[in-house]
Amino acid sequence: MSLDQTTFFIDGDWAAPATGDTIQVVSPHSEQVIATVPEGSNADIDAAVAAARRAFDSGPWPRMSPEERIEVVQNFSNLYAGKLGEMAELISTEMGAPLSFSNLAQAPAPWMQIEAFLGIARAYPWEETRAGSLGEVIVRREPVGVVAAIPPWNVPQFTIMSKLVPALLAGCTIVVKPAPETPLDTYLMAEMLQEAGVPAGVVNIVAAGREAGAHLVAHPGVDKVAFTGSTAAGRKIAAVCGEQLKRVSLELGGKSAAIVLDDADLAATMEGLKFTALMNSGQACVAQTRILASRANYAAVVDALAETVSGMAVGDPLDPATEIGPMVAQRQQERVEKYIALGQEEGARVVVGGNGMPDGLSSGWYVRPTVFADVDNRMRIAQEEIFGPVLSVIPFDDVADAVRIANDSEYGLAGTVWTADVEAGLDVARQVRTGTYGVNTYTMDFAAPFGGYKSSGVGREFGPEGLSHYTELKSIYKP
Numbered sequence: 194m195s196l197d198q199t200t201f202f203i204d205g206d207w208a209a210p211a212t213g214d215t216i217q218v219v220s221p222h223s224e225q226v227i228a229t230v231p232e233g234s235n236a237d238i239d240a241a242v243a244a245a246r247r248a249f250d251s252g253p254w255p256r257m258s259p260e261e262r263i264e265v266v267q268n269f270s271n272l273y274a275g276k277l278g279e280m281a282e283l284i285s286t287e288m289g290a291p292l293s294f295s296n297l298a299q300a301p302a303p304w305m306q307i308e309a310f311l312g313i314a315r316a317y318p319w320e321e322t323r324a325g326s327l328g329e330v331i332v333r334r335e336p337v338g339v340v341a342a343i344p345p346w347n348v349p350q351f352t353i354m355s356k357l358v359p360a361l362l363a364g365c366t367i368v369v370k371p372a373p374e375t376p377l378d379t380y381l382m383a384e385m386l387q388e389a390g391v392p393a394g395v396v397n398i399v400a401a402g403r404e405a406g407a408h409l410v411a412h413p414g415v416d417k418v419a420f421t422g423s424t425a426a427g428r429k430i431a432a433v434c435g436e437q438l439k440r441v442s443l444e445l446g447g448k449s450a451a452i453v454l455d456d457a458d459l460a461a462t463m464e465g466l467k468f469t470a471l472m473n474s475g476q477a478c479v480a481q482t483r484i485l486a487s488r489a490n491y492a493a494v495v496d497a498l499a500e501t502v503s504g505m506a507v508g509d510p511l512d513p514a515t516e517i518g519p520m521v522a523q524r525q526q527e528r529v530e531k532y533i534a535l536g537q538e539e540g541a542r543v544v545v546g547g548n549g550m551p552d553g554l555s556s557g558w559y560v561r562p563t564v565f566a567d568v569d570n571r572m573r574i575a576q577e578e579i580f581g582p583v584l585s586v587i588p589f590d591d592v593a594d595a596v597r598i599a600n601d602s603e604y605g606l607a608g609t610v611w612t613a614d615v616e617a618g619l620d621v622a623r624q625v626r627t628g629t630y631g632v633n634t635y636t637m638d639f640a641a642p643f644g645g646y647k648s649s650g651v652g653r654e655f656g657p658e659g660l661s662h663y664t665e666l667k668s669i670y671k672p
């Protein structure tokens with residue numbers, strides 16, 4: 194099957210691009226071009242925003258009842274449920290996530306989000322009457338308008354669905370600008386939206402790079418920007434939205450800490466860290482890449498981690514046994530290698546990995562999963578987001594010191610504590626300044642808000658809180 198595309202999804206149909214510019218999607222494993230798709234220009238973004246604007250200002254979608262919209266989104270969900278395997282494989286093919294991860298997080302999790310938002314929308318107080326101090330007040334939640342959704346490449350459907358679905362349920366219309374590394378999954382998604390009966394212009398999709406992304410953010414036809422990506426891009430986007438007083442939500446980077454208390458079951462902790470620290474080959478915003486261990490337990494944790502990481506299967510993302518795949522792009526491979534070299538320069542000790550290709554691999558954008566010991570939290574490898582399979586083990590004196598180190602970060606997205614004493618774990622959880630936290634586990638629950646403190650973002654996705662970002666509140670005073 195050819196994965197090539199020649200059109201964008203605009204105004205409910207497949208639209209010819211304004212220019213002949215193209216994006217080549219390259220397999221991170223084979224380094225071969227697997228598809229060519231059009232690259233969106235500013236003119237394509239203009240066409241997509243115009244369609245979304247028309248659909249919002251005069252189309253049926255914002256004027257339908259929440260129940261009618263729920264029915265259409267339920268159709269979409271049912272179609273999506275039938276495509277989970279295809280979607281997971283497509284995403285692994287385009288960006289190199291191990292299929293074992295994609296079969297969990299790249300397709301089933303986006304579908305679970307749709308179902309969770311459907312449940313939330315069914316119970317949501319779209320319009321309520323309050324007994325006010327002067328009389329009755331109707332409080333309405335109306336759609337915020339035309340939404341620009343800008344996802345990254347690492348979990349493309351996951352980060353699109355957290356914006357698309359609440360936007361649709363609230364009655365918004367939307368322009369999605371996928372990252373140039375991962376346009377292919379959005380074509381499969383567009384087919385399902387069309388078949389589900391989403392009216393023309395309600396969802397428009399134009400894959401493009403940063404420049405067109407910036408054009409979309411600044412576009413006067415856009416009412417709200419929903420962004421997931423790097424903190425650097427998030428700052429620029431927030432500045433533009435601030436200037437224009439546009440609604441904005443930002444899901445940004447992280448440098449989360451896993452605190453291993455002395456009473457933790459080390460084998461179970463290592464099994465947990467394989468996922469929470471190294472999911473998606475370390476290309477995850479929530480990855481807990483700082484592993485905090487007490488001085489007394491430090492050597493045991495370093496040894497256990499070294500053994501665990503060196504035993505992980507690195508290779509072809511489509512091999513179901515693979516646990517660590519390639520980096521998304523050559524520039525990402527180079528970035529990770531630079532950080533590995535930097536860690537050594539800073540005086541950290543490589544206990545597993547280091548630069549060079551993993552054993553048995555001679556091509557593809559692979560790096561060796563790497564564990565650094567003797568890391569000081571002030572080192573750049575402990576402060577900056579590497580976005581690859583590179584872990585730093587940092588010693589702490591006592592639990593208060595562990596909390597201090599976990600909080601000594603520009604970021605505040607996620608974290609875990611590993612302990613036999615769940616109450617002690619909850620006590621730690623309450624002290625770490627991050628938007629999400631796990632005790633002996635890390636899972637995102639789509640019923641609960643997700644997002645970051647500090648430079649990890651502004652606003653929350655998921656849960657009723659995530660739906661509220663797509664609504665404006667209106668109070669109507671009755672006589």
Ligand code: NAD
Pocket residue numbers: 343344345346347348352370371372373401402403405406407408410421422423424426427429430443444445446447477478479578580606645649650
């Ligand atoms: P990126 O910021 O380079 O790009 C993200 C998206 O924004 C892409 O679609 C890109 O084309 C677009 N973009 C970049 N600059 C822009 C600008 N000035 N205006 C408009 N659009 C712009 O990030 P990336 O490398 O694709 O993704 C990795 C980053 O995403 C990491 O920092 C990671 O932590 C973060 N991330 C965060 C979450 C979260 O929920 N907090 C989830 C996944 C990834």
